[in-house]
Amino acid sequence: MKRGLLFSAALVAAATIGLSMICGAARAGSAEAYYPKRAWGSFNGGQMNTSLLVFRDLNRNGVYDLGDRPMSRAAVELDKPNGSTIMRLTNVDGFANFRMSVIQRDLEVVDPGHYAFRVVPPPGFSVTTGNASQESDYVVSPGSPGDMIALRTTHPVGLAADLTISGAVAAGSRVSLTGPDGVTAAAKVGPDGRFSAPATSGEWLVDVSVGGAPQRRHVVVGAAPVVISAVSGKGGPEEEPLPNQHVVGFDDLMTSPGVFEIPSGYGGLNWYNLVAMHQSFTAGPGYINTTMSGEFIAYNSSGHPAQVFSDKPFDFIGAYFGVGWDDAEGETLIVKAWRGDEPAYEDQFVLSANGQVYFAADYRRITRLEIRTLHYWQAAIDDFAYRTGR
Structure with a gap:
């Protein structure tokens, strides 16, 4: 009986609702009411x-x-x-x-x-x-x-960017540059051994005379200024280059926004304290302005030193570098490399959030590379190029 009473009450309620709709207490709206047209000519008030x-x-x-x-x-x-x-x-x-x-x-x-x-x-x-x-x-x-x-x-x-080739040589060295057009010009070397000369896109020869012993570097200038590694000092490029060249742009590590610690084994090398992320994941302008290929960029996590290393020797050809944040404009990047426990190379140069420089390292037969910033800001890195053996 109770279920029957409830059912009857439901019928009465439905009938009441239907009657009220017929009497006009509720009715369907018109298309004009649901889809009103704008009254053009009045001010919108927006922005x-x-x-x-x-x-x-x-x-x-x-x-x-x-x-x-x-x-x-x-x-x-x-x-x-x-x-x-x-x-x-x-x-x-x-x-x-x-x-x-x-x-x-x-x-x-x-x-x-x-x-x-x-x-x-x-x-x-x-x-x-x-x-x-x-x-x-x-x-x-x-x-x-x-x-x-x-x-x-x-x-x-x-x-x-205004293209230049710059670097550091021993004080008193003579530097000459030969451009794609075959014209050779001397570069002015400062008291601290640093030099910088205007350049154009293409292949260049950089000849350095250090105490009568000439050394030559081949440099390719592309879309960014080039900084070459120190020509003199420990670990000059006396070894023949390894045969297999690689370039990693960090785009195949992830497909969505976020950050991703670069794992050991990526590209056949081991990585420590280097993180990849989408270039616009943060508001740092340097990440946008350093990205060269794809949409992803790498940086030293929390601005602390990072390393790339391998049991087997590899050549570090070079990479694009910038600084992630505008508050770090003019930060200094320090790059060091070792062969086993023996120091082999060391360079430093200035970074910008406005655009990248290409560091033409030409570090050969190294087993460990350290990337650090002087004031612990994040350095942005793209198109990391290196060579390996068989």
Whole structure:
């Protein structure tokens, strides 16, 4: 009986609901109510970005094309109609964003008029696209996301590092460089033995006379300035290079955001305190600006010394290096190598978050490589090149 009473009560409730709907207490809505059209012509009251893209012009052809990459931490100025200037740094995707709204008056672009953009390259970089300065008129457009539009949008601005070959030699040495065009020129060597000379892309010969004993280095200049390892001192490249060349870009270790400790055995070498991650996993501009191949980058974990080692000798050819964070601009990288317990090589050079340098190490027959930073900031590393035996 109880189940029957409950069933009857349910029928009564359903009938009551149906009757109320028929009487108009609830009714189905119209398509016009569910899908309202915008009443165009009124102000929207929202905001949107007006932006400019800065990219690394890796092939230096002045065109934003396949293979080019965003440049983080590039300064972009915006001159406003009232005569003031504001600056924004590009984000991890290479965009300098300025917020625009007619109604929200505390943003960067709020008044119609003439605006001018200007990209200010970091030291050691040049504009390749010829459009560092761009101008546009902005007009009120009620109903658009920010109620204002630009009559002309910006075009991407390409930057490329000024190419150089630099290094350290014994004081009093003579250095000459022969470029791809066959022209030879002497480089000025400072009192501390350091030298730096402008270069172009291609193959170069670096000849160093140290106490009458000439030494020659073959150097390939690509998209970044090149630092060569010390020509004199312990462990010069007297051994023949090993036959099998490898390059690891750390892209085959992981496929998702996050960090991944590089395991021993990767690429046939052993790794300690080196971590791989997606270039944009953090906000560090140096990780974006150092990445050369793929989307992943390596760094020394927590800024502490890292090692690459093997029981069998290997040659360290070189790698791209930068510093991960802008607070570490000018950090010093120290690279050391051993053959067994015997020190073989040692070099140091300055890193930047704005872009990478290629360290042409040419360390031969080593068993252990140490990578450390002087002030314990994280060094970004890509395209680690080395040679092994059979």
